[in-house]
Structure formats: C-alpha cells, structure tokens
Amino acid sequence: MIPSLASRHSWFEATARKRIAGLLDPGSFVEILPPAESSPSPHLAKLDLPGAFDDGIVIGCGQLEKQPVFIAAQEGQFIGGAVGEIHGAKLVGLLKRAAREKPAAVLLLIDSGGVRLHEANAGLIAISEIMRAVLAARAAGVPVLALIGGSCGAFGGMGIVAKLCSAILISEEGRLALSGPEVIETVAGVEEFDSKDRALVWRVTGGKHRYLMGDCAMLVEDDVSAFRAAATAFLADWQEPAPSVGLLRATQRQLENRLTAYGAYRDGLQVWAALGVAQPETVPLLDRDSLVALKEGLPT
Amino acid sequence: MEKLNFQFDSVPASLAANPALCGVVGSGNLEILIKTGIEPAVCRVSIKTSARGFGETWRAVLGEFAANHPAGGTVIAINDMGATPAVVTLRLAQGLAEYLGGAQ
Numbered sequence: 001m002i003p004s005l006a007s008r009h010s011w012f013e014a015t016a017r018k019r020i021a022g023l024l025d026p027g028s029f030v031e032i033l034p035p036a037e038s039s040p041s042p043h044l045a046k047l048d049l050p051g052a053f054d055d056g057i058v059i060g061c062g063q064l065e066k067q068p069v070f071i072a073a074q075e076g077q078f079i080g081g082a083v084g085e086i087h088g089a090k091l092v093g094l095l096k097r098a099a100r101e102k103p104a105a106v107l108l109l110i111d112s113g114g115v116r117l118h119e120a121n122a123g124l125i126a127i128s129e130i131m132r133a134v135l136a137a138r139a140a141g142v143p144v145l146a147l148i149g150g151s152c153g154a155f156g157g158m159g160i161v162a163k164l165c166s167a168i169l170i171s172e173e174g175r176l177a178l179s180g181p182e183v184i185e186t187v188a189g190v191e192e193f194d195s196k197d198r199a200l201v202w203r204v205t206g207g208k209h210r211y212l213m214g215d216c217a218m219l220v221e222d223d224v225s226a227f228r229a230a231a232t233a234f235l236a237d238w239q240e241p242a243p244s245v246g247l248l249r250a251t252q253r254q255l256e257n258r259l260t261a262y263g264a265y266r267d268g269l270q271v272w273a274a275l276g277v278a279q280p281e282t283v284p285l286l287d288r289d290s291l292v293a294l295k296e297g298l299p300t
Numbered sequence: 301m302e303k304l305n306f307q308f309d310s311v312p313a314s315l316a317a318n319p320a321l322c323g324v325v326g327s328g329n330l331e332i333l334i335k336t337g338i339e340p341a342v343c344r345v346s347i348k349t350s351a352r353g354f355g356e357t358w359r360a361v362l363g364e365f366a367a368n369h370p371a372g373g374t375v376i377a378i379n380d381m382g383a384t385p386a387v388v389t390l391r392l393a394q395g396l397a398e399y400l401g402g403a404q
Contacts, residue, residue, distance in 0.1 A: 015324050016324075034319075034321075035319070035321045035331075035333055036319040036321075036333060036335060040379070045301075048301040049301055049350065050301055050325060050348040050349060050350050050379045050380060050381060051325070051348075051379060052324070052325040052331060052379055053321070053331065053333055053377070053379065056325075075324055075326075077324045077325070077326030077327075077329065078324060078325045078326060
C-alpha cells in the first residue's frame with residue numbers, strides 16, 4: 001500500500017466522533033452529555049422512527065495545540081445531520097457556555113442539510129437560537145470557526161449558521177449554500193437547476209467555488225490532520241473583531257456588488273471566467289495547492 | 301419502528317470502559333451502547349429498529365454473540381436503521397472490545 005494513503009484519514013468519510021478525535025489534541029476531548037446521559041429525540045419516537053442516543057451531534061471541550069476550545073460535530077449519517085430540538089439545544093447550550101467561559105475558540109464541524117423536517121417548528125426555532133448564540137459568542141470575543149467537508153455539506157439553516165461564523169474552512173468535497181440542489185429543482189424546475197448533475201452542483205456550491213468567491217477563508221485537503229493544521233493556523237492569526245455597523249454595511253455593499261457582477265450567471269465556469277481565471281474549465285481538476293496558488297494570482 | 305427486548309446467559313465480562321458506544325444510526329448501520337448491568341451472568345439487549353418483523357433474526361444473531369463472547373453483566377441498547385446481520389455481528393464485537401478496553 002502507498003504509505004501516504006495509509007496515513008491519510010479522510011474527513012469526508014469519518015464519523016463525527018472520529019473527526020473530533022483527530023482534530024483535537026489526543027485524549028483532550030471531554031464530551032458534554034455523552035450518549036449514556038443524553039436522550040434520543042421524542043419527536044422521532046412519536047413518528048415511529050429510531051433516534052440516536054446523542055441526537056446526531058457530539059459536543060464538548062478539549063484542546064487544540066494546547067489552547068482550550070469548545071467543539072460540536074454533527075453526524076451527517078444520521079438523518080442528514082439535520083437539526084432537531086435536542087440537537088439544536090445541545091449546540092445552543094455549548095455556544096452560550098462559550099460566551100461565558102471564553103475558550104480560545106468554538107469549532108463547529110458542520111455536516112447538515114439544515115432543519116430536521118420531522119421536528120418542523122422545533123427545528124426551525126433551534127436554528128434561530130443557534131444563529132443568535134453564534135453571534136452572542138462572537139460578540140463576547142470568542143471566535144466561532146465552521147469546518148465543512150462532510151457528505152451533507154452545510155445547507156439550509158446550517159448554511160446560514162456557517163456564514164454567521166468568524167470564518168469557514170472548507171475542503172473541495174464540502175458544499176455550502178442556502179437551498180439544497182434538490183430543493184431548487186423541486187421548486188423552480190430542472191431547467192433552473194439539475195440536481196442530478198453532480199459536477200454542476202459542485203461548480204455552484206462546492207468548496208473550490210466557495211473559496212474562489214471568498215466565502216471561505218481557507219481551502220483544506222480532505223484529511224483530518226489537514227483540518228487540524230488549518231484551524232490551528234487560522235486561529236493563531238485571528239482576532240475577533242468587535243461587532244460594528246460599519247463592518248455590516250461594508251459586507252452588505254460587497255454582497256450587492258457581487259450580485260450585480262455575477263447575478264446573471266448560471267454556472268461556476270462563467271463566474272470563474274469573470275473573476276479572471278484564464279482557463280475556468282480546468283478548475284475542477286486542480287489539486288488544492290494549485291487552486292490556492294491560482295486564487296492568490298487573481299486580480300482583486 | 302419495532303421495539304425488541306432479549307436476555308441471554310453469558311460469561312461475565314470484565315469491565316474496563318463503561319459505557320462504550322460504537323456505530324452510527326445511518327442507513328444500513330446501527331449504534332450500540334454497552335453499559336454495566338446488575339446481573340453478572342446475563343446480557344440484556346433492547347433494540348429499536350426501523351425494520352419490522354426480524355425478531356427471530358435478531359434473537360439468532362444476539363444469541364450467538366452472547367454464547368461466543370464474555371458479555372455477561374452488560375446492558376446493551378441498540379438503535380438500528382436496517383443493518384444486516386453481518387454488520388450487527390461486527391458492531392457487537394467492536395462495541396464489546398471497546399467495553400473490555402480494547403482499541404477500536
């Protein structure tokens with residue numbers, strides 16, 4: 001076997017618990033509400049569906065390169081990582097505690113399609129509480145970092161939550177958007193968006209596109225230790241800015257300009273050409289390092 | 301969903317990591333939580349499964365597990381999303397190894 005393959009641990013393929021184990025300093029993770037003390041979703045039980053002991057999210061405290069951090073990891077294999085009432089309450093509780101205890105950072109390992117539709121209003125309320133709690137933690141000076149690279153990406157309410165974080169680290173395999181591809185196709189028709197066209201889905205929502213557009217601070221290899229190195233490097237240079245209206249206005253202007261510049265395009269290929277990429281059709285084949293070099297060479 | 305409960309006689313297990321969890325409630329997969337019970341020579345299992353009508357298959361798979369492994373004194377809770385008997389057998393062995401202090 002090729003040694004580099006043997007020592008690689010795919011983030012995409014790992015479970016939530018494996019991601020935490022590989023991301024934090026070995027042995028430092030202490031789970032809050034572990035499976036034996038937590039309870040499965042009562043809503044799923046009413047619908048006659050088996051729940052998960054941890055309701056699809058693992059939360060706790062640990063260390064990243066000896067810095068104290070709080071961490072939450074969604075399990076994408078359990079109902080698409082969707083946010084139900086208990087799932088959401090665990091995440092909100094962790095973020096509120098972070099605002100009080102001020103760890104060096106909160107790491108959100110997002111792998112979710114958004115609200116758990118089985119839990120309807122409880123899930124929607126949970127998402128809005130998570131959004132508020134992310135902003136409260138940041139206002140208290142605690143950076144909240146989103147790590148995206150699981151099979152469910154970050155969609156729906158969790159897409160919004162990701163964009164409320166201090167920054168996003170994403171792998172090529174990761175995806176980030178509001179409405180998922182299937183939702184767009186269902187609502188607006190296959191002419192608008194063909195969700196079966198996987199290459200198109202990635203050209204519009206995938207990690208490379210998000211990185212080129214500046215939506216994500218770093219593009220990371222699909223490897224647990226690469227995410228660990230990236231999170232460590234990012235936090236070493238990051239000072240959480242104080243919330244300000246000026247900052248919000250500047251972001252709003254940026255988004256308006258972006259809509260004007262790219263709003264009419266239908267494919268990442270067109271956007272990349274407009275960004276100044278000479279051969280946009282080669283982007284999907286570039287490895288991580290080449291793509292980062294390409295972005296650094298783009299006109300700003 | 302179907303809820304099933306079984307109990308089997310089994311050689312007492314030596315406790316190391318209580319409780320132990322393995323697996324994920326994903327399609328074709330299951331999660332197993334092993335805790336310490338009060339009867340040293342009995343293995344109690346409770347199952348919530350999305351697949352109905354497989355009670356006898358569960359009994360056969362779990363019975364073989366309890367006969368071939370030292371699983372006495374444990375209480376095992378399972379959330380299942382349609383795992384095959386082979387996957388169930390694998391996860392039980394994995395969960396017990398973790399409970400007994402073995403690495404994953």
